[in-house]
Structures are given as C-alpha cells and as structure tokens.
Amino acid sequence: MKIVFTAKGTDMDAAMDPRFGRTEYFVIFDEDTKSVESYDNRSIEGEAHGAGPKTAQKLAEYGAEVLVTGNGPGGNAATVLKTTGIAVYIGAGDMTVKEAYEAYKSGNLKTV
Amino acid sequence: MKIAIASGKGGTGKTTLSTNLASYIAESRECALSDLDVEEPNSGLFIKAELIHEEDKFKKIPEWEKSRCELCGNCQTVCNFNAVLKLGKMIMVFPELCHGCYACSELCPTGSLPMKQKKMGELKAYKSGNLNFIESRLIIGEEQAVPLIKQTIDYVDEHFSDEVIKIFDSPPGTSCPVIEATRDADFVILVTEPTPFGLHDLKLAVETVKQMGKPFAVVINRHGIGNDCVELYCKEDNIDIIASIPNDRLIAETYSRGDLLYPTIPSVKDAVRSISTYIDNFDLLDNGSLKSKKTGQIK
Amino acid sequence: MKEIVVISGKGGTGKTSITASLAYLGGEDLIVADCDVDAADMHLLMAPDFGKPEDFFSGELAYIDQDACIKCGKCQAVCRFDAIPIIDSQYVVDPLGCEGCGYCARICPTEAITNSQPNVGKCFISSIRTGTTMVHARLSIGADNSGKLVAKVKNEAKALAEIQNKIAVLVDGSPGVGCPVVSSLSGASFTVLVTEPTVSGLHDLRRVYELVKKFGIKAGCIINKGDINPEVSREIKDFLKEENIVLLSEIPYNVKFTEAMTNGKTIVEYDKDLGKIISESWEKILRATRSVGDPE
Structure with a gap:
C-alpha cells in the first residue's frame, strides 16, 4: 500500500509540511516494498487559485491509498481525494515523516 | 441617478449609511437600494419590507458527458483556472473555480463538455412603500462575485426607471467586485473613519474611483473618534465631505440590534438629510457628468 | 516553529489592531506576516522600513x-x-x-x-519597531488578492522564522471565506477569531469557522466591544462552547481602542486596562499553541 506524506524534504527524516495544496514535496512510502519516493510539488507556487485540487490530482496519479498531512485539505481538494478513494489522516504537521508514519500506524492520527 | 456607496476598508459603515440613506429618501420619493456585497449581504438585516419577488441566478459552466469523451485531456490543458481536471478515467469540473470562458467546452474535439446552467446565487426583491430593496446572495463556496453583481445591476436597470434614485451598497476593497459594482454609477460616496487606517484605505479607494473617472465625495463615520487626518487630506485634495456621523455608543448599540439609526438619532438624520440635499443639487447630463443646479459647476 | 493566524470574516472588528498588539507582545520572538492584503493596514502601527521591495506577478x-x-x-x-x-x-x-x-x-x-503575467503588486520584507521582521504586500488597483500571494507572504515569513529560530509566525489573515483565507489558514497551528457582538458579526463568525473546522485547526476567540450587545454576546459564547472554541477574552467597548491606533500605537502600549486583557489573551494563545500536536 502506498502512503503519501506532505513534506518539506524528500526522505523519511524530512519535516512534514502541514499544508496540503501548497506542500513543497510529497514523500511516497510503499509499505510492500519499503521503498521511498518523492515528488517535487514546488511548481504549485505559480498557481493563483485551485492549488488543492491540482495537488490532489497528482496524488491520485501516484496511486496513493492513504494521505498523511497536517491540516485537513480544503473543500475542492477534499472532493478529489474522496472521489479517488484516498483516506486522509491529519494532525501530523509538527512531526517528521518517520514520526508521522509511526503515529499513523499506531492509530494516533485523526481521520477526516 | 445611480449612487454607489463604497469604502476601501470593511466595517466603516457602508451598510449603515446605505440603509439609512435609502430609507430616508424613500420617505419622500421612490428609491431602490441594492446590496451588491453579494458575499456578505448584510443590508437586509436593517430593512423591514415585504418580499415581492425571488429568483435564482445562474452562470454557465461545463458539465462532463461521459459517453463520447475520449479522455484526451485537452479541457484540462486549456483551463487557466484549474477548474477542469482529468482524474484517471473521469473529468471533474470545479464550478467555484470556473470563470465561464467556454474554452474547454468549445475546444473539446468530441463536444463532451456542454455548457449548462448552474445556480450561483439568489436575488430577492422587497418593497415597503417607496422603498425597494434588492439583495443578491452568493451560495457558500462560490468564488466569483462579479457575474452575480452584474446580473443584479441588470435587474435594477430593467425594473426601475431613470427617475428612481438607485443606491448600490458596494463590496469592500479595491478589487474586481468593487469595480464591477461602481462601474455603472453616476456618483460614488466613499465612507471612511477619521483614523490612520481609515485614511490609508480611503486613499486607495480615491485612487480607484479617480482611475474609473467617477465623480465622488466623502462621508465620515464615527466622527470624533480619531483625529483630523481625513479632513486635512480631503481639504488638500479638494474632496467634498458631504456629511459626518458622530461616534456614539448609542449608535453602536442601535446598529448591533439591527435597527435603523436616523428615526431615533438626530445627528444621523442630519447626516442623511445633507447627503440627500447634496445629491438633489445635481442634474445628470447626457455625457454622464453632473452639473450643480446652484453653481453650474460640472463634476 | 508555530503559526498563529488571526481572522475575522467581517471587516471592522478590530482584527488588525489586535494582531498588532499581539505582535508587540511577542516582540523579537515572532516574525509577522500581513496577509490581509486587500486592506494591509498593520504597517501603520509597526513602522516598517519597506525593505527589499519585490514585484509580484500573478494571473x-x-x-x-x-x-x-x-x-x-x-x-x-x-x-x-x-x-x-x-x-x-x-x-x-x-x-x-x-x-x-x-x-x-x-x-x-x-x-x-x-x-x-501582469505585475499586480509589491511584496516587502521590512524591519519593524518591535525588533523583528514583517513580510507584507501592497496590491495594485483592481488586482485581486489570491492564494498565491498569501502563500508567498507566508512562505517568506516562515523561512525567516526557521533560520532565525523564532517561536512563531504571527499572521494577520485575509477577510472573507475564499481562496486567500484558505491559503491563510493552511498550515496554521492555532487560529484566533476576532468578532463583535452584532448580528452580522455572529453571522460571519459562523461562516468562517466552517472553514477552520474543515482544516481541523484549534481555535480561540476574542469578542471585541463585548458589552455593546449582551444578548448577541451570549449567543456568541454559546456558539463557542458548542464548537469547543476557547474564549480568549472579551474586550469592552472603549474609545481608547481607536485612540491608540490614531496615535500610531498598539493598544497594549496605550492603555493599561485594555492592555492587560490583551496580554492575558496572548498568554492563553501561547499556551494553546504550544500544546498543539501533543497527544490529547
């Protein structure tokens, strides 16, 4: 299963980015193969409006099943995530990606 | 005559002035007040009148028809507003982000995105004696205020003759919605507070109306609370101050209850009377400028 | 590093005056970001030097x-x-x-x-009189505030706060409920809602809180001019209780509030009684913000 984290860097030690739509990077962790990938989302800075749904679209392209982030995504982004069946866990804004993964595994994050 | 009531900053008393002025004018002649702050229309809280008409207002947005779509993604490429996205085997449209430019619809090779009507808000018209009140409200989540403002002004133009005094309570700020709301006005009243914040935002509003080439004047609300910075600025730039409403706790309390001010507070009655007299003093010329009946001066 | 965002939904509630007071109290521990770009007034109280102007392009x-x-x-x-x-x-x-x-x-x-891409305004990174830095912007006439501009102001502020090891970024948030306020709230650790007990104040508070809730951000509320309508004030308090929002303080109607601004001062510098109320609110905000992220 692929779990995506909104992050300020590219690996499991990176700090989480609490934002969804305008997150700097995604870190994509594949639980089956234990592999870590990342995606540079910084070109989103150029978008005046609609950053949320655009980022959500990217996530769907990666085949993510779970999203772990800080604040919950706004309305349009939430619609895309729901449509594509991605489960959303929030409240990990102040952690590192690794800590966020552990918090998710141990059921310490809220789902929306 | 169309009068827009505007201000650079929110919370300066636009709605207070619009509702009191319109109600006062309606005591002697027909008046139409429109609340164009369609995102947060608050005038209705102060007007007691009978609902005589309501209608839904629509904008055109694309709607995906799956059957012929070849999922080429051209719609997503041509949309500059992220309002159309291709998600796997489906096309998703975000109505709040759509500006209604038709590009995705008309450039779609299979005609799979026809433009359909979508409700963006509601218009309600009320009447009480000589006072007509028109209010439009954007539905929550809708981000484009301009089309609804435009349709509301069209409604007022269609339903009221030139003799009726029309007052437009405009949205705050200096961006597109304000420009749309004041574009048609013959005269703009800028409401401000006599404080440094008020002055700073007033200057921006003055710059905006000057750029639009509109005649305008200033009304000071909560007079006495700050300093004389606004008065000095207006004097220096030759801007008329047509009325002042004093700062008064009683006014704040009356407002908080949703009541009109001028029937019980003499200073407010004086203020709306001066504004009404000031407006009456002008004839509207065919070229859109205003001519003073007394001095013959053209604004 | 935390992010404290002050919003109000409705204009004229005293949001900017209160944010400026919080900026004064936080002093060098903060970086300040003014995202109320449509009516960017905070600079009038903060004496910025309009340093590092940078043109901003959008649309x-x-x-x-x-x-x-x-x-x-x-x-x-x-x-x-x-x-x-x-x-x-x-x-x-x-x-x-x-x-x-x-x-x-x-x-x-x-x-x-x-x-x-048209030039729609300017962005500044200024030194201000509280001994720290403020990031702020000025829009051209007819230009719209956007999620993009708000994100830019906040990003600059956050980057500075990281480098200089500040406790928090204090954000004067955008008005309304559209894209700019979504961008203002995105990433917030705690949000301060400023309202007044008027029918329109309560209406707009409910509307903007819908958004805060969606983001799952903890919130506190300051009721300004609390005593002008005790009835609506009570309604607001009931709403806060229902939604589990901390009541930070209730500031009484006081002409000193505006007098302070007229003199280019924050309220805490100008009036002892009002200052005390806002200082206590700031302590509560800091406590609540610190505990964000702790297991409940």
Whole structure:
C-alpha cells in the first residue's frame, strides 16, 4: 500500500509540511516494498487559485491509498481525494515523516 | 441617478449609511437600494419590507458527458483556472473555480463538455412603500462575485426607471467586485473613519474611483473618534465631505440590534438629510457628468 | 516553529489592531506576516522600513501584437468578458475586463496573441519597531488578492522564522471565506477569531469557522466591544462552547481602542486596562499553541 506524506524534504527524516495544496514535496512510502519516493510539488507556487485540487490530482496519479498531512485539505481538494478513494489522516504537521508514519500506524492520527 | 456607496476598508459603515440613506429618501420619493456585497449581504438585516419577488441566478459552466469523451485531456490543458481536471478515467469540473470562458467546452474535439446552467446565487426583491430593496446572495463556496453583481445591476436597470434614485451598497476593497459594482454609477460616496487606517484605505479607494473617472465625495463615520487626518487630506485634495456621523455608543448599540439609526438619532438624520440635499443639487447630463443646479459647476 | 493566524470574516472588528498588539507582545520572538492584503493596514502601527521591495506577478493578461494581427475578429467572438474592443480599427485588450482565460490566444490563427503575467503588486520584507521582521504586500488597483500571494507572504515569513529560530509566525489573515483565507489558514497551528457582538458579526463568525473546522485547526476567540450587545454576546459564547472554541477574552467597548491606533500605537502600549486583557489573551494563545500536536 502506498502512503503519501506532505513534506518539506524528500526522505523519511524530512519535516512534514502541514499544508496540503501548497506542500513543497510529497514523500511516497510503499509499505510492500519499503521503498521511498518523492515528488517535487514546488511548481504549485505559480498557481493563483485551485492549488488543492491540482495537488490532489497528482496524488491520485501516484496511486496513493492513504494521505498523511497536517491540516485537513480544503473543500475542492477534499472532493478529489474522496472521489479517488484516498483516506486522509491529519494532525501530523509538527512531526517528521518517520514520526508521522509511526503515529499513523499506531492509530494516533485523526481521520477526516 | 445611480449612487454607489463604497469604502476601501470593511466595517466603516457602508451598510449603515446605505440603509439609512435609502430609507430616508424613500420617505419622500421612490428609491431602490441594492446590496451588491453579494458575499456578505448584510443590508437586509436593517430593512423591514415585504418580499415581492425571488429568483435564482445562474452562470454557465461545463458539465462532463461521459459517453463520447475520449479522455484526451485537452479541457484540462486549456483551463487557466484549474477548474477542469482529468482524474484517471473521469473529468471533474470545479464550478467555484470556473470563470465561464467556454474554452474547454468549445475546444473539446468530441463536444463532451456542454455548457449548462448552474445556480450561483439568489436575488430577492422587497418593497415597503417607496422603498425597494434588492439583495443578491452568493451560495457558500462560490468564488466569483462579479457575474452575480452584474446580473443584479441588470435587474435594477430593467425594473426601475431613470427617475428612481438607485443606491448600490458596494463590496469592500479595491478589487474586481468593487469595480464591477461602481462601474455603472453616476456618483460614488466613499465612507471612511477619521483614523490612520481609515485614511490609508480611503486613499486607495480615491485612487480607484479617480482611475474609473467617477465623480465622488466623502462621508465620515464615527466622527470624533480619531483625529483630523481625513479632513486635512480631503481639504488638500479638494474632496467634498458631504456629511459626518458622530461616534456614539448609542449608535453602536442601535446598529448591533439591527435597527435603523436616523428615526431615533438626530445627528444621523442630519447626516442623511445633507447627503440627500447634496445629491438633489445635481442634474445628470447626457455625457454622464453632473452639473450643480446652484453653481453650474460640472463634476 | 508555530503559526498563529488571526481572522475575522467581517471587516471592522478590530482584527488588525489586535494582531498588532499581539505582535508587540511577542516582540523579537515572532516574525509577522500581513496577509490581509486587500486592506494591509498593520504597517501603520509597526513602522516598517519597506525593505527589499519585490514585484509580484500573478494571473494572465492577453496582449495583441498589431503587426501579426490580420483582423479576423475571432478573438473578439470567443471572448466572454467583452474585453477585446475595437479601438481606432484595431483589436485591443481591455486590461480591466480581461480575466486571463487565454482562450483568444489559443484560437488566434496567426498567433498574434500572447499572455503575460501582469505585475499586480509589491511584496516587502521590512524591519519593524518591535525588533523583528514583517513580510507584507501592497496590491495594485483592481488586482485581486489570491492564494498565491498569501502563500508567498507566508512562505517568506516562515523561512525567516526557521533560520532565525523564532517561536512563531504571527499572521494577520485575509477577510472573507475564499481562496486567500484558505491559503491563510493552511498550515496554521492555532487560529484566533476576532468578532463583535452584532448580528452580522455572529453571522460571519459562523461562516468562517466552517472553514477552520474543515482544516481541523484549534481555535480561540476574542469578542471585541463585548458589552455593546449582551444578548448577541451570549449567543456568541454559546456558539463557542458548542464548537469547543476557547474564549480568549472579551474586550469592552472603549474609545481608547481607536485612540491608540490614531496615535500610531498598539493598544497594549496605550492603555493599561485594555492592555492587560490583551496580554492575558496572548498568554492563553501561547499556551494553546504550544500544546498543539501533543497527544490529547
């Protein structure tokens, strides 16, 4: 299963980015193969409006099943995530990606 | 005559002035007040009148028809507003982000995105004696205020003759919605507070109306609370101050209850009377400028 | 590093005066970000030096190259915004009408139309009198605030806060419930809602809190001019209780509030009684913000 984290860097030690739509990077962790990938989302800075749904679209392209982030995504982004069946866990804004993964595994994050 | 009531900053008393002025004018002649702050229309809280008409207002947005779509993604490429996205085997449209430019619809090779009507808000018209009140409200989540403002002004133009005094309570700020709301006005009243914040935002509003080439004047609300910075600025730039409403706790309390001010507070009655007299003093010329009946001066 | 965002939904509630007071209390521990770009007034109390001005570009604006134009009129026919009038027998773009959809450029047979990003304002990184830095912006006339501009102001502020090891970024948030306020709230650790006990104040508070809730951000509320309508004030408090929002303080109606601003001072510098109320609110905000992220 692929779990995506909104992050300020590219690996499991990176700090989480609490934002969804305008997150700097995604870190994509594949639980089956234990592999870590990342995606540079910084070109989103150029978008005046609609950053949320655009980022959500990217996530769907990666085949993510779970999203772990800080604040919950706004309305349009939430619609895309729901449509594509991605489960959303929030409240990990102040952690590192690794800590966020552990918090998710141990059921310490809220789902929306 | 169309009068827009505007201000650079929110919370300066636009709605207070619009509702009191319109109600006062309606005591002697027909008046139409429109609340164009369609995102947060608050005038209705102060007007007691009978609902005589309501209608839904629509904008055109694309709607995906799956059957012929070849999922080429051209719609997503041509949309500059992220309002159309291709998600796997489906096309998703975000109505709040759509500006209604038709590009995705008309450039779609299979005609799979026809433009359909979508409700963006509601218009309600009320009447009480000589006072007509028109209010439009954007539905929550809708981000484009301009089309609804435009349709509301069209409604007022269609339903009221030139003799009726029309007052437009405009949205705050200096961006597109304000420009749309004041574009048609013959005269703009800028409401401000006599404080440094008020002055700073007033200057921006003055710059905006000057750029639009509109005649305008200033009304000071909560007079006495700050300093004389606004008065000095207006004097220096030759801007008329047509009325002042004093700062008064009683006014704040009356407002908080949703009541009109001028029937019980003499200073407010004086203020709306001066504004009404000031407006009456002008004839509207065919070229859109205003001519003073007394001095013959053209604004 | 935490992010504290002050919002109000409605204008004129005293949000900026209160934010400036919090900025004064936080002093060097904070970086300040003014995202209320439509009415960016905080600089009037913070004495910024307007350092490092940087032009800000956003959106798109069509431009027609008259040498390449064959006057076929297709651009005018597709434009839904009536933004391509004919002036002196030339097709030209009306910049106030153009929405930047780019449709005309896509269908022009001679590729005579290009889109450029217009300059919509300036962004500043200023030193302010509380001994720290404030990031703020000024929009051009007719330009719209956007999620992009808010994100830029906040990003600059957050980057500085990281480098300088500050406790928090204090954000004066955007008004309304649209894209700019979404961007203001995104990433917040704690949000301060400033309201007043009027029918419109309560209405707008409910509306903007819908958004805060969606983001799952903890919130506190300051009721300004709390005593002008005890009844609505009670309604607000009931709402806060229902939604589990911390009541930070209730500030009484006091002309000193505006007098302070008139004198270019924050409320905490100007009046002892009001200052005490706001200082206590600030302590509560800091406590609540610190505990964000702790297991409940």
